[in-house]
Amino acid sequence: MNDLIVAKGLRKSFGSFEAVRGVDLTVPAGQVLGFLGPNGAGKSTTMRMLTGFLEPTEGTVTLSGISLADDPIAAKRTFGYLPEGAPAYGDMRVEEFLLFAARSRGYDDAEARRRVDAAIDRLHLGPYRKQLVETLSKGYKRRTGLAQAILHDPPILVLDEPTDGLDPNQKHEVRELIRRLGGERAIVLSTHILEEVEAVCTRAVIINEGRIVFDGTPGQLDAKASRDVTRNRLDHVFRMLTTSDVARRAGAAR
Amino acid sequence: MTATQRIASVFRREFTAYFSSPLAGIFLVIYLFMSGIFTFQLGGLYERGQADLRPFFQGQPWLNLFLVPALSMRLWAEDRRTGTIELLLTLPYSVWDLVLGKFLAAWAFACVALALTVPLWVTVGWLGSPDHGAILVGYLACALLSAGFLAVGAFLSAFTKNQVIAFVLCGVASFLLLVTGFPVVLDFVSGWLPRAAVEAISAMSAMTHFESMMRGVLDGRDVLYFGSITAAFLFLNGVVVEWKKAE
Numbered sequence: 001m002n003d004l005i006v007a008k009g010l011r012k013s014f015g016s017f018e019a020v021r022g023v024d025l026t027v028p029a030g031q032v033l034g035f036l037g038p039n040g041a042g043k044s045t046t047m048r049m050l051t052g053f054l055e056p057t058e059g060t061v062t063l064s065g066i067s068l069a070d071d072p073i074a075a076k077r078t079f080g081y082l083p084e085g086a087p088a089y090g091d092m093r094v095e096e097f098l099l100f101a102a103r104s105r106g107y108d109d110a111e112a113r114r115r116v117d118a119a120i121d122r123l124h125l126g127p128y129r130k131q132l133v134e135t136l137s138k139g140y141k142r143r144t145g146l147a148q149a150i151l152h153d154p155p156i157l158v159l160d161e162p163t164d165g166l167d168p169n170q171k172h173e174v175r176e177l178i179r180r181l182g183g184e185r186a187i188v189l190s191t192h193i194l195e196e197v198e199a200v201c202t203r204a205v206i207i208n209e210g211r212i213v214f215d216g217t218p219g220q221l222d223a224k225a226s227r228d229v230t231r232n233r234l235d236h237v238f239r240m241l242t243t244s245d246v247a248r249r250a251g252a253a254r
Numbered sequence: 255m256t257a258t259q260r261i262a263s264v265f266r267r268e269f270t271a272y273f274s275s276p277l278a279g280i281f282l283v284i285y286l287f288m289s290g291i292f293t294f295q296l297g298g299l300y301e302r303g304q305a306d307l308r309p310f311f312q313g314q315p316w317l318n319l320f321l322v323p324a325l326s327m328r329l330w331a332e333d334r335r336t337g338t339i340e341l342l343l344t345l346p347y348s349v350w351d352l353v354l355g356k357f358l359a360a361w362a363f364a365c366v367a368l369a370l371t372v373p374l375w376v377t378v379g380w381l382g383s384p385d386h387g388a389i390l391v392g393y394l395a396c397a398l399l400s401a402g403f404l405a406v407g408a409f410l411s412a413f414t415k416n417q418v419i420a421f422v423l424c425g426v427a428s429f430l431l432l433v434t435g436f437p438v439v440l441d442f443v444s445g446w447l448p449r450a451a452v453e454a455i456s457a458m459s460a461m462t463h464f465e466s467m468m469r470g471v472l473d474g475r476d477v478l479y480f481g482s483i484t485a486a487f488l489f490l491n492g493v494v495v496e497w498k499k500a501e
């Protein structure tokens with residue numbers, strides 16, 4: 001069984017509003033899945049269900065073969081998660097915050113320190129390790145969140161907008177990092193940057209109004225644009241798939 | 255990783271968090287200062303010519319009305335405001351690890367505050383010959399009272415993202431838990447409530463149980479009362495966290 005993430009029939013309602021309306025997602029090891037969709041499409045809500053922060057109204061999540069509902073703690077050990085906005089304790093120093101995350105994963109102090117040092121190196125946080133998280137720039141705060149997500153070398157990574165707010169250099173570095181992490185892992189990352197999907201993802205999933213409207217390789221996504229579109233082809237497809245009336249027609253056609 | 259280890263790592267984070275802002279320290283200083291005032295000035299230690307800690311203990315419920323909300327207000331409200339609650343609940347913790355770790359951290363801080371009043375005890379012991387066993391029971395009463403209030407405060411803190419609101423709610427709830435044991439209040443409600451209801455209200459009051467312990471009477475029922483209040487509100491705390499976390 002190489003399917004590290006198996007989500008079946010996920011639905012989530014907030015009161016009378018249904019934010020996610022039946023999402024099935026199976027992600028095998030080695031796949032980097034780019035999760036796309038307009039604002040409010042339900043990306044974060046889906047990721048929150050994948051990581052057990054929200055209980056689905058309907059549906060199940062299995063991570064590394066462990067049911068999230070039946071054994072949440074064991075399932076949570078198998079992933080690293082960067083929540084939207086990279087929340088972190090502002091009153092802690094970068095290093096302290098990462099040590100807390102490492103200890104939360106059960107490492108003793110010596111091993112936690114080793115892991116934190118490695119994660120700090122990997123994300124080039126060295127000069128900032130003693131800085132208070134609340135005084136970090138947005139990009140470095142996000143890197144701290146990423147360091148927290150990868151320090152235990154999890155087989156699954158769920159990253160909600162990992163490159164949001166990063167400058168072009170940092171974006172490039174984080175993409176390189178994700179590509180390197182790819183190998184044996186199942187990675188789900190959400191983004192609004194379509195080139196990012198081409199650059200790092202092996203699979204693209206577009207969600208609109210809580211439903212999956214495209215699921216394929218970045219190449220297949222590109223192929224959906226008509227031949228006479230020469231610039232921003234992915235943007236064009238994205239608009240085609242997620243602009244309400246077009247999407248509705250596509251839905252009716254299915 | 256066992257539940258104890260998980261709780262310990264939450265505890266460690268939460269306990270040190272108290273020292274990252276001056277707020278808890280300020281409340282600590284006020285608390286110690288006021289404890290001294292109660293013992294020596296308001297209690298009239300010198301006038302009464304009797305060295306004991308009775309006035310100190312009498313002041314404790316009122317001081318806890320300020321100290322406890324100051325400690326409990328941030329427990330969940332802050333995590334909800336900054337979004338770190340999403341981090342906590344997706345790390346390999348159960349809600350109960352978090353509830354207990356946070357509660358124990360706040361309680362440990364309250365117990366440190368209490369322990370820092372021991373010099374008052376020493377002073378009284380030096381001035382006269384108080385009943386040290388009774389004083390020990392009184393200290394236990396204080397620790398149990400703050401545990402109960404803290405559990406109530408933690409529970410209320412999970413309802414809001416605003417620490418000030420959490421502070422006020424906890425203060426009001428603790429106040430109500432106290433005054434329902436007062437004769438004035440009981441006389442007032444006895445006018446229109448059946449006798450059994452009045453007795454139930456009195457039995458529910460933290461003041462009733464605190465006062466009997468404060469006098470040095472160690473009764474299992476009082477300990478059980480504070481234990482139950484604490485357990486019940488910690489349970490409700492977990493329920494509210496699950497219910498409110500995403501808002």
Ligand SMILES: Nc1ncnc2c1ncn2[C@@H]1O[C@H](COP(=O)(O)OP(=O)(O)OP(=O)(O)O)[C@@H](O)[C@H]1O
Nearest residue numbers: 014019037038039040041042043044045046500501
């Ligand atoms: N706790 C909540 N209560 C009520 N509605 C919610 C809640 N969380 C999300 N929603 C709604 O669910 C929908 C999907 O939100 P979600 O955050 O998943 O979108 P998203 O795809 O991540 O968008 P973005 O690209 O802006 O991050 C939105 O309409 C949002 O308002």
Ligand SMILES: [Mg+2]
Nearest residue numbers: 043044045084
């Ligand atoms: Mg989002």
